[in-house]
Amino acid sequence: MAQKRALIVDDSRSARLFLARILEKHDIEVDSVESAEAAIGYLASRRPDVIFMDHMMPGMDGFQAVRAIKNDSRTATIPIMMYTSQEGEVYLGQARALGAVGVLPKQIHPADVSKVLYQLHLIADRRNAEQTTFKPLEAIMPHAAREEAHAHAAAAMAGADGELGQPDSLPTLRRWLHASLEAQTDRITAEIRELLPPGASSRGAGWPAVAAIIACALALVAAGFWWVNYTRLQAARAELAVLRQAVAARPVAAPAAVPATVAATAAPGISPQAAPRPLVLRVPYGAEALGGSRLEVIRQTLDRLVTDHLTGVVQIRTFAGRFCLKGDPVDGYSLAPDKAPFAQCDVVGNPADDGLPPAQRMPLALANLIAGIRDSTHGALDVETSVGDPANLRTPYPPVTDELTAGEWNRAGKANNRVEILVR
16 A cells, blocks of 8 residues: 555644654654644645644634635545544534544544544555464364353353453353463564564574563563453443343234233333333543543444444433532532531532533544444434433432431432433
């Protein structure tokens, strides 16, 4: 693939350098300018393969620059990716309406940039036949053992109270992980040998350094491999819960004695009036409800639903718990000490959530994700976000008495401060 070129338009020198380093790691040549006017001048004589455009800049802003570029037939086909600190689906819709292919958050993550480059076909997919040292699962473990490992993993993920199974209950899975680690070790070793100069393997003097490099590489691989598998197990647990909801909500044939309108909402093992159970994600006080680890669970769940070609509506609802807090509006609030009397709370509520307008409840990363799901499924899988009814509690709040402590009240608040995901 011929080397590609990107243009970065940003008035911040540090932001330009940070993004340039990410792009250069993908062997992409980078040009940068500090204003939209300079970008227009640059495009008069050069044609980059992609433009990364900041929003807020002195003079012409990012939206005005996108409009000017898209209105010029000579530059209209250049894909433009905006990045900004603005939040929400409204801003994303405005950017796309002007012709931008998408929006990245101002705090750019390298993985997001890589995904954009893959989608724009500016870098090749690394998963190709050239990785001859990689051993597939079929070469490491026979079919029967793989099936047994998958069965043990599923049983572990479905353990009591939704907790992951203990390592000593998964001997077969451990063997599979060990075999996979050996395969990755072989791959790293082979790649290091290819980097050595010709004849280096026959010179004994260089082997201590080679051994040290291999040891460091193996340590990094082991740590990375453990983290990848831990993340996959967490994602699989969330996926399993969503799929159970989908099975519970699947219509069944109505028996002759039951009206069809009622039987259509019933599922095996539950009454016709029972509703599918949502996937519940706890939100710590003060944390962004739809950000952090919860956003990653949502992303992995939606990706799996798309992969399995499931259709319908994914409902994402946020619920704000009510907390016993100490502090004031100027210096902010924090959870009251557990042993403090409830009567001494300065505020009972959730100021971090109550003050947010609807447009700011959805982070830009989630708005991008939802827009991508709608585009890739042509609307067959939709995502709806809403604020849940405060009266819908997971755990009742304790009665207010003279003996009630802040800790007792806040335990209920933590249980009710949550995100619920339901597939319909």
